[in-house]
Amino acid sequence: MGVLDLEAKIDLLEQQARQCNVEISNIPERRNENLIDLLECLGKQIGYSIRKEDVVSIHRVPHAAQNNKPKNIVAKFTTRIQRDNTGCKEHQQLGISGTSHKVFVNEHLTLRNKQLFRKAREAASSEGYKFVWTKHSTILVRETENSAVLAIRTIEDIGKIKANTKSAKTNSSM
Template structure:
């Protein structure tokens, strides 16, 4: 507000068209419409004199200079315009001013309607955006639940993996210990097998094996052995023969007769018999020890007199 209008006595706002009297003793503000001031006319505002000051000047016509004391109200674009005061302005000028005011009001109303329509569109779009945001919020909530479930599943799998990893590490440690222990046991077993083979062979130190002597149900193995010893010129008393028997075949389908095993009284007696057989075969290369020498009729078949070796030593000999 800049002052009080000298005509309508209402406030003169900074947003309203206004003019001030140039008389130093007056300096009163007026609304343009209250004094019918036309700012389109080339007239200096600095020398403008209000109607009151113009009336007080001598030698001038005062019949057309009364100032109306009327009540002025704020107008909106929808209010009916107040009748303009007649202050020496022609009807044509007044009509032009009224028309311009109406045009201004129409433009302002159109501008207001456009703004209102834009606001309505904005409200509609905002409502749509809010709906989409709510839908997205629901989807995000569902997605968040899925992510939480996935996180729980991943955590469960991670824990299970850690547990399985720990179990595998423990199992690997146990396997490593068992492997070391197994190697130790394997070494001990090999050592025991070696000792067992040695003991087994030592247990046969007094034995002799006779191979390829035909089998007979009524055979007398003791007579066969004594007759063979006589052929090779070996003194073999009956008391030096502790045991004798035929052993089972390794291959049950073989047609080869079962071998005879003699258990003699000492390794010395065994060695003497083996040496005697060896000497005999050497002296008689064309007539080596065979079945005819021990009184077995039929086709002559060589008789082999060998050490009674363990199964492992036999395989090594082969």
């Protein structure tokens, strides 16, 4: 087994350890904030009751790169079903005083998967794709509502986006 194989295996194990986690970004930090209360507020916003008993842990995490954005919040639920029901998507402000801003709730991806997700979004955007999302830690892309879903698991898979766009253009010009 080579170094790349070991790195991939470690990343897979790290991702499995995060399977019950969500990562919430763009919530301003407050002194003496109660993250459980924020999570309950999120649940009300999305129409899903989040109880304190459903949460194993919740904390802020530093960003990988230095920036001025608030630290993200990672919440670990007791089951993946509870995690999935929090609706990994974009939400409006969660009853926090101050200016309105978007709050994002996503699966808690490993650094490798976050980087791959970012590259997939960039490639999809440049090729005119409408949808890029994750499900069970797999990055998925779809050009339109009716097109096939492509799974992006490695950096090489990003080539599928461009290849798929080229083949669609070739087929439509016939």
